[in-house]
Amino acid sequence: MNEEFVLETKGKNRLIISPNQYCFIKLPSSGIKIVQLRPDGVISLGKFGCFEVNSVLNHPYGETFEIIENKQARAIYTDAFEAGNDDEDLEEENISEAEISSKLLSTDKENKSRLDNRDVNDIGSGVQKLTSVEIELLKKDSELSNKGKGIIEKLIESHTNFNKKTVHSQEKYVKRKQQKFLKVFTIEYLSASNLLRFYTSKDFGKIHELSEESLGLMISLADVRPGGRYLVVDECLGLIVYTMMERMNLQGEIVLIHENEHANLISLKYSDYSEEEIKKFVKTINWLQFFEPDNEKIKFPIKSETEISLLTAQKRSNYYRHKRNAEITNSVIDNVKRGQFDGLIMASTLYLPKLLPKIVDKIGGSRAIVCYSNNKELLNETNHVLLNDVRVINSKILETRVRPYQSIPGKLHPLMTIRSGGGYLLWGLRVIPGDKIKATGRGNKKS
Amino acid sequence: MNEEFVLETKGKNRLIISPNQYCFIKLPSSGIKIVQLRPDGVISLGKFGCFEVNSVLNHPYGETFEIIENKQARAIYTDAFEAGNDDEDLEEENISEAEISSKLLSTDKENKSRLDNRDVNDIGSGVQKLTSVEIELLKKDSELSNKGKGIIEKLIESHTNFNKKTVHSQEKYVKRKQQKFLKVFTIEYLSASNLLRFYTSKDFGKIHELSEESLGLMISLADVRPGGRYLVVDECLGLIVYTMMERMNLQGEIVLIHENEHANLISLKYSDYSEEEIKKFVKTINWLQFFEPDNEKIKFPIKSETEISLLTAQKRSNYYRHKRNAEITNSVIDNVKRGQFDGLIMASTLYLPKLLPKIVDKIGGSRAIVCYSNNKELLNETNHVLLNDVRVINSKILETRVRPYQSIPGKLHPLMTIRSGGGYLLWGLRVIPGDKIKATGRGNKKS
Amino acid sequence: MSFNEYKEYIEEGDLVLAWLSRDNFKPIYIGANDNLNTRYGSFPHSLMIGQRYGSQISSKSGKGFVYLLAPTPELWTLSLPHRTQIVYTPDSSYIIQRLNISSNSRIIEAGTGSGSFSHAFARSVVNDERNNGLVFSYEFHQTRYEKARIEFESHKLLNNKIILTHRDVCKNGFQVNNFPENKNINNAINGDRNGNTQMNVTVIFLDLPSPWDAIPHLDKVITQEHEARICCFSPCIEQVERTIRALSSNRWVQIEMVEVQSKSWKSHKMMIKDIDDVVNRLKDIKRRKINGIQELKEKNARRKRNSSDLEELQPNSEEGKEAPKQENKKARGFNPFGRGLRVLEGDENYNWLNITRMEPEIKSHTSYLTFACKVPENKSK
Amino acid sequence: MSFNEYKEYIEEGDLVLAWLSRDNFKPIYIGANDNLNTRYGSFPHSLMIGQRYGSQISSKSGKGFVYLLAPTPELWTLSLPHRTQIVYTPDSSYIIQRLNISSNSRIIEAGTGSGSFSHAFARSVVNDERNNGLVFSYEFHQTRYEKARIEFESHKLLNNKIILTHRDVCKNGFQVNNFPENKNINNAINGDRNGNTQMNVTVIFLDLPSPWDAIPHLDKVITQEHEARICCFSPCIEQVERTIRALSSNRWVQIEMVEVQSKSWKSHKMMIKDIDDVVNRLKDIKRRKINGIQELKEKNARRKRNSSDLEELQPNSEEGKEAPKQENKKARGFNPFGRGLRVLEGDENYNWLNITRMEPEIKSHTSYLTFACKVPENKSK
Structure with a gap:
């Protein structure tokens, strides 16, 4: 552990909804949003309404709110976000209106619903008697007090076939309508997993289809922990660095290699760390500096105090700026020259079979090498190179996939369709071959 | 449909255990066997005992037997082969002794078993008080009447920790003992799936890890049906041909290409078809004959009746044999030259990217091309070739995996570990490119 | 009738699955006076009768095409x-x-x-x-x-x-x-x-x-x-x-x-991005940055010297069409991976690795x- | 102590995971007088102290080796x-x-x-x-x-x-x-x-x-x-x-x-079996069969002629070791895929495709x- 790289933790608040943080909002439509909570601001959730930021501040993260009058958000207890629970588990006390409408349904259940759907044809627009204009009007009417409940009841009344539907499809119908009209939302802490969820729904390709489970496995296999010092390539918008910062809590160091002039760490703008904290924790270097450190070190002519005092204000400012840049660049180049990193974490689209062997020496003995790709084929080609490399043992390709279920007792089953992708990992361990043994080459390599 | 290739079905018996057929035997230990049922013969099941073939003949396939005195097998109803059923579903009438021992257990369940296993250490040899010699003696004692039940009870009595085990591990324990000592077995028809199960447990590599689900998918995707005429490469010991014969019931024709002097169709020895029926249904040709039909056609000098009559008996016999061989060879060569097969089914370890384009022309328009491999990588390379081939559209790689469950109500879960392998399929459709369109090449290919 | 038997040629009354694009089949019953209308064009059934199953046929306009497939349970x-x-x-x-x-x-x-x-x-x-x-x-x-x-x-x-x-x-x-x-x-x-x-x-x-x-x-x-x-x-x-x-x-x-x-996969190609090209590109950027400062100075100097000559240096309209692209390309410098260009998968000017990609949604x-x-x-x- | 911090060198008292073979790690607590005994040989702990984590060390006999790894929760x-x-x-x-x-x-x-x-x-x-x-x-x-x-x-x-x-x-x-x-x-x-x-x-x-x-x-x-x-x-x-x-x-x-x-995969190589080699092999078999009949006739004739010379034609003992293999190889004729020979995966005399293979048992x-x-x-x- 390199003590010099352990920084003070700022004590970023992950538990209480705090001013100016970016947060993660879940809507009943299973829509998601990232918003910044500027004090005195107003946040619009589109058709679900607006709320004043001040009315949610200082609540714990994880809280669910409903929008009441004057753009005020009020904390409620609701399971409206579940895929649904059987009503026998609902408690009588403290019941919210979201629950009431599901209670309403449960009486329907016994009396009117059929056990099967033999008389129901596919639901087309003709079956629903309310027009969307009427629904809009109802929505306006009920905006202040009823928050959608009234609409849903009206919809049920006007749906001629409602009683002919099976219990299950009745529930689905009400659920669908709830999701459309209830003005409730949940504010969650913008954890790495939530940020990943956001990118997954917004632009899965830009994070190279990285799944939460692959991300978690990558971080664990690389043995990421507070206080570690890691070499990282992150072509996933900085999401991997964001995750490591969450896990390490600013204790330790990341050296990030990038392929363009500047690193793309767009994710970090959502973190609640200051630019200074980030700069202290994440050092960036490009591949040219990485491979040609001596050429790329900046030879900055140091001026004497006297010389500096003779400069104009503008030129003096320039001088200090250039000096600081040179120091930063030279420091990270020296850092990389020192090597002995506690792990290599790569999520890169570069051709790894050629690249990886050029980096292995930078990693400390017994430390992990973990490469992510959404192509198993690329990792296989890379692994074939590692199999002939005496500096890496026990390398293998891993795949992990999470399969979510419709989590309703009595109706448990895996979701019918899920998004593909998620990617693969190549994991190996850096070793230091013995001198004599090394000479004999591959023959001596057990794996 | 080529009427000339439809043969009479012999009416092979798939329903009744019939003399001289090969059958599939399941043992309580989840061991499996293939045996031929020679009338008056005796079949040994190792530690489970022996039975006379005559005592099982004419029973329906699927029947479970127990071995009673004098090597006689008696049909019984038992669920001893299940992973286990909850006792509330067992019927009182007609109860077998296998069930009684499980009834015995169910009383234990309420009274003595603990809900957890906090007091139980891992079961070592010290816990079991009976020696294996004692068990052997007990086994002999009970051979005639008790068929293991007595042993199991004694084992339970002597197992000092039995009452400390959880219900679940008690059940597992009794089950394990049942499997070891009950002299029951089931005779099943040797379906293609059962033959596959046999090879899977015996030598998975020789059938290239082909799973039942991949086999089934292959046959369906290739649109195999009675009356069809298929071009087949089967490096899985003839298992694929066996499956097609089961499905087609000798209606239609298979042309099988092989890479050695003779085709390996060892599986077919287990089928109940005569050699003649097989020869009529399966025509074999090697790759040399396939690719150089004109060179390889046998120019056999036909002798006149007079010439033949002048030969010695030996030479005349040789003449007819050679003549027949030449006719068969030339006929299959002509058959292949004609082409227009109703489907191509390949399970080959040859390098398909080079091979497949040389065969496509033999397949009729709109017919399927299905290749099996246990390597997705090989199929991907092949598919890349097909993507540039205007004669094949809609090609893709498929994977199908069956996940078996411990199918006990109240204890449902997927089996903890299963065998890997199973393979992949490449599926494409043969098309006839239009003359003008063909000329422009790949640009015009949508897929 | 072809659900019941293999047929070689299409006849009136047949059920045909017209393949429009990947996994997109349109069932049609062949009637001599009918038309198949798709976004790839219009295809008269009369031209299908007598064709072999599997045939590729052109639309009336000749711009689009479909394949005529025999139905199977899977298709x-x-x-x-x-x-x-x-x-x-x-x-x-x-x-x-x-x-x-x-x-x-x-x-x-x-x-x-x-x-x-x-x-x-x-x-x-x-x-x-x-x-x-x-x-x-x-x-x-x-x-x-x-x-x-x-x-x-x-x-x-x-x-x-x-x-x-x-x-x-x-x-x-x-x-x-x-x-x-x-x-x-x-x-x-x-x-x-x-x-x-x-x-x-x-x-x-x-x-x-x-x-x-x-x-x-x-x-x-x-x-x-x-x-x-x-x-x-x-x-x-x-x-x-x-x-x-x-x-x-x-x-x-x-x-x-x-x-x-x-699961099912399609075959695709992934560009091989060589680390040497990355390093060379960074060198090129650095070089052009230094040159850029130099050039800017020279350009400014030139502009001052002979601003009247500028018109003559402009390309004529014919060349003009190409010029901006050329200039953009040049402006981008050494561009080994076609950044900002429309590179087709498999383009021979780049190196590719054969990969597989799953369909976007899994059952x-x-x-x-x-x-x-x-x-x-x-x-x- | 290395569960709590990264260490560069092995000290007495450390927990070390000795890597014996793929996914086979043996945990040892380093004691100056202890020995690690494996089927790859014996390794005195005293030689491990002061080594870098990750080092490969030889057994006393020099025939086997292990790697000395720092423990992580995964290992x-x-x-x-x-x-x-x-x-x-x-x-x-x-x-x-x-x-x-x-x-x-x-x-x-x-x-x-x-x-x-x-x-x-x-x-x-x-x-x-x-x-x-x-x-x-x-x-x-x-x-x-x-x-x-x-x-x-x-x-x-x-x-x-x-x-x-x-x-x-x-x-x-x-x-x-x-x-x-x-x-x-x-x-x-x-x-x-x-x-x-x-x-x-x-x-x-x-x-x-x-x-x-x-x-x-x-x-x-x-x-x-x-x-x-x-x-x-x-x-x-x-x-x-x-x-x-x-x-x-x-x-x-x-x-x-x-x-x-x-799931996890290992990387392997699969032999590329070219169809031309298959065809050529079948031709070779056919040719040798015809020649064989011819040869048999000639051999029989030769044997009759000079059966007394046979002894001299036998190889001496030195060459004898190689001879049967050579003869077998020759007897096998054109053998492009090494049938019957012990071909190591990746042998340069053959062509290979890079593939992956799953572990035999899946969780x-x-x-x-x-x-x-x-x-x-x-x-x-």
């Missing part, structure tokens, strides 16, 4: 709109394989649903002088029943391979009388004590919300001489539990539940399959 | 004998990620089991002047508890990161008093009304046969100010049902159950993971 399933009732090929093929279906199988299918599985069953069975196979299919939903009946009829499967019945089997069981039966077959069937035709069913597939209500009715129609095999298809795990209990109490044995999980779950067997009781003594 | 899990209580890395890493564990997390783990997951939890938490993380681990099985206590102690995790308690949490709940607590931390904790130390738990992992019995006890120990997150780990689906009902009636929300399915199922959240009630008004 038919792909051509169906995604209704929930479909049993997809990875499931249906496994069930058919595991239940060991052949030309003589007597099959119960309840419910019929979209009829996609019925087609797969019907392909395997034969009912003629030598084969005794049949599919008994049941549908309780009136509209779906009607739809299936019309479909089976136009596919020439009704009554020769599929006996379709509109019924709630959970209430009213499976017994069907008066189905066409081939009396020449060895194991031909006589009526039972009650005058019912013996159906001698050997294979059962139940795709019902409550299979446990239907299971007790099976004993009346399954073969009394041989083993019967069943597969129950249920989406929820709690249905599986009840099904297993029902099978067990009705003395079905060898009960096993499984799931089928399947994570279809249903649980519960299998069991039953040997007739009277034989088990 | 430790791999080195455990396959007991049922292990939570494997694909599950544990997902749970840690999804529950958003960081250096300040207050975690409940019940039961401890093999302790493999405890190590992963302990890696992430820090308990010092600035971090307030802790793992409360519970085990009701006496032997397992003792074993875990010794293990955590020798890994220097006990009481500084893991508070281990021998208890049946289903009966007696989770409250622990008198654990070492850092009073300097911002959100330092005071006793509650009953004088109990507030544990302020934010993360719960239950690996118990009946989590529904433990869930009601959680309210007393979870954070009263913030959100708590739970994961229940159960092998059977019926346990999941009861767990969901218990969570729901205890007002946990956002309930979702998932399964983790993972098809570990357990179902049921996740949920709870926000304190007094905050929800």
Whole structure:
């Protein structure tokens, strides 16, 4: 552990909804949003309404709110976000209106619903008697007090076939309508997993289809922990660095290699760390500096105090700026020259079979090498190179996939369709071959 | 449909255990066997005992037997082969002794078993008080009447920790003992799936890890049906041909290409078809004959009746044999030259990217091309070739995996570990490119 | 008619699946005066008649094309709109394989649903002088029943391979009388004590919300001489539990539940991005940055010197079309991976690795399959 | 001590995982006079002290070697004998990620089991002047508890990161008093009304046969100010049902159950068997068959002519070793794929395709993971 790289933790608040943080909002439509909570601001959730930021501040993260009058958000207890629970588990006390409408349904259940759907044809627009204009009007009417409940009841009344539907499809119908009209939302802490969820729904390709489970496995296999010092390539918008910062809590160091002039760490703008904290924790270097450190070190002519005092204000400012840049660049180049990193974490689209062997020496003995790709084929080609490399043992390709279920007792089953992708990992361990043994080459390599 | 290739079905018996057929035997230990049922013969099941073939003949396939005195097998109803059923579903009438021992257990369940296993250490040899010699003696004692039940009870009595085990591990324990000592077995028809199960447990590599689900998918995707005429490469010991014969019931024709002097169709020895029926249904040709039909056609000098009559008996016999061989060879060569097969089914370890384009022309328009491999990588390379081939559209790689469950109500879960392998399929459709369109090449290919 | 036999040439009245694009098949019945209209153009049926199955044909305008395919149960399933009732090929093929279906199988299918599985069953069975196979299919939903009946009829499967019945089997069981039966077959069937035709069913597939209500009715129609095999298809795990209990109490044995999980991949190419090119590109950027400062200075100097000459240096209109692109390219400098350009997958100016890519959406779950067997009781003594 | 920090050099007393072969790690505690004996040879610990972690060292005989690795929770899990209580890395890493564990997390783990997951939890938490993380681990099985206590102690995790308690949490709940607590931390904790130390738990992992019995006890120990997150780990689906009902009636929300399915592959090479070589081989066989008949005739003729010369034609003993192989090879003729020979994977005389191969046995199922959240009630008004 390199003590010099352990920084003070700022004590970023992950538990209480705090001013100016970016947060993660879940809507009943299973829509998601990232918003910044500027004090005195107003946040619009589109058709679900607006709320004043001040009315949610200082609540714990994880809280669910409903929008009441004057753009005020009020904390409620609701399971409206579940895929649904059987009503026998609902408690009588403290019941919210979201629950009431599901209670309403449960009486329907016994009396009117059929056990099967033999008389129901596919639901087309003709079956629903309310027009969307009427629904809009109802929505306006009920905006202040009823928050959608009234609409849903009206919809049920006007749906001629409602009683002919099976219990299950009745529930689905009400659920669908709830999701459309209830003005409730949940504010969650913008954890790495939530940020990943956001990118997954917004632009899965830009994070190279990285799944939460692959991300978690990558971080664990690389043995990421507070206080570690890691070499990282992150072509996933900085999401991997964001995750490591969450896990390490600013204790330790990341050296990030990038392929363009500047690193793309767009994710970090959502973190609640200051630019200074980030700069202290994440050092960036490009591949040219990485491979040609001596050429790329900046030879900055140091001026004497006297010389500096003779400069104009503008030129003096320039001088200090250039000096600081040179120091930063030279420091990270020296850092990389020192090597002995506690792990290599790569999520890169570069051709790894050629690249990886050029980096292995930078990693400390017994430390992990973990490469992510959404192509198993690329990792296989890379692994074939590692199999002939005496500096890496026990390398293998891993795949992990999470399969979510419709989590309703009595109706448990895996979701019918899920998004593909998620990617693969190549994991190996850096070793230091013995001198004599090394000479004999591959023959001596057990794996 | 080529009427000339439809043969009479012999009416092979798939329903009744019939003399001289090969059958599939399941043992309580989840061991499996293939045996031929020679009338008056005796079949040994190792530690489970022996039975006379005559005592099982004419029973329906699927029947479970127990071995009673004098090597006689008696049909019984038992669920001893299940992973286990909850006792509330067992019927009182007609109860077998296998069930009684499980009834015995169910009383234990309420009274003595603990809900957890906090007091139980891992079961070592010290816990079991009976020696294996004692068990052997007990086994002999009970051979005639008790068929293991007595042993199991004694084992339970002597197992000092039995009452400390959880219900679940008690059940597992009794089950394990049942499997070891009950002299029951089931005779099943040797379906293609059962033959596959046999090879899977015996030598998975020789059938290239082909799973039942991949086999089934292959046959369906290739649109195999009675009356069809298929071009087949089967490096899985003839298992694929066996499956097609089961499905087609000798209606239609298979042309099988092989890479050695003779085709390996060892599986077919287990089928109940005569050699003649097989020869009529399966025509074999090697790759040399396939690719150089004109060179390889046998120019056999036909002798006149007079010439033949002048030969010695030996030479005349040789003449007819050679003549027949030449006719068969030339006929299959002509058959292949004609082409227009109703489907191509390949399970080959040859390098398909080079091979497949040389065969496509033999397949009729709109017919399927299905290749099996246990390597997705090989199929991907092949598919890349097909993507540039205007004669094949809609090609893709498929994977199908069956996940078996411990199918006990109240204890449902997927089996903890299963065998890997199973393979992949490449599926494409043969098309006839239009003359003008063909000329422009790949640009015009949508897929 | 080609669901029943392989055909080489397209005739009037045939069902043809027109392949428009990947996994996009449009079923058409060939009528001499009809037209197939697609976004790839218009295709008169008259030009299809007499073509070989599998032929690629051009639209009238010559701009688009389709392939004319013969229907198979698998392609038919792909051509169906995604209704929930479909049993997809990875499931249906496994069930058919595991239940060991052949030309003589007597099959119960309840419910019929979209009829996609019925087609797969019907392909395997034969009912003629030598084969005794049949599919008994049941549908309780009136509209779906009607739809299936019309479909089976136009596919020439009704009554020769599929006996379709509109019924709630959970209430009213499976017994069907008066189905066409081939009396020449060895194991031909006589009526039972009650005058019912013996159906001698050997294979059962139940795709019902409550299979446990239907299971007790099976004993009346399954073969009394041989083993019967069943597969129950249920989406929820709690249905599986009840099904297993029902099978067990009705003395079905060898009960096993499984799931089928399947995936499919397309083949693609991924650009090989060589680290040396990355380093060289960074060097180039650095060089051009330094040069840029130099150039800017020179340019400014030149501009001052002879601003009047500028017009002459401009390209003429012909060249002008190309120029901006050229300039952009040049401005980008060394660009080994075609950044900002439209590079087609497989472009020969770049290096590629052959990869596979999964379809964007996976069928994570279809249903649980519960299998069991039953040997007739009277034989088990 | 290296579970707690990265070390460069091996010291006496260290826990080292000796890598013997693929996925085969042997844990050893370095003692100056000890020996590691493996089937690859004997390795004195004294030669390991002072070596860098990751070093390859030779056995005394020089014939075998091992690598000396620093322990991590993942390698430790791999080195455990396959007991049922292990939570494997694909599950544990997902749970840690999804529950958003960081250096300040207050975690409940019940039961401890093999302790493999405890190590992963302990890696992430820090308990010092600035971090307030802790793992409360519970085990009701006496032997397992003792074993875990010794293990955590020798890994220097006990009481500084893991508070281990021998208890049946289903009966007696989770409250622990008198654990070492850092009073300097911002959100330092005071006793509650009953004088109990507030544990302020934010993360719960239950690996118990009946989590529904433990869930009601959680309210007393979870954070009263913030959100708590739970994961229940159960092998059977019926346990999941009861767990969901218990969570729901205890007002946990956002309930979702998932399964983790993972696979691993090794890289291998598959021989490229060219169809031209197959055809040429068949031609060669045919040619040699014809020649063979010819040769046989000639040989027979020669044998008759000079049978006395045969002895002289036999090779001497030196050459004899090679000869049979040569002859066999020749007898086999054109043999492009090394049939009958021992060809090593990747042999340069043949062509190869890079492929992957799965481990022979797949962990098809570990357990179902049921996740949920709870926000304190007094905050929800």
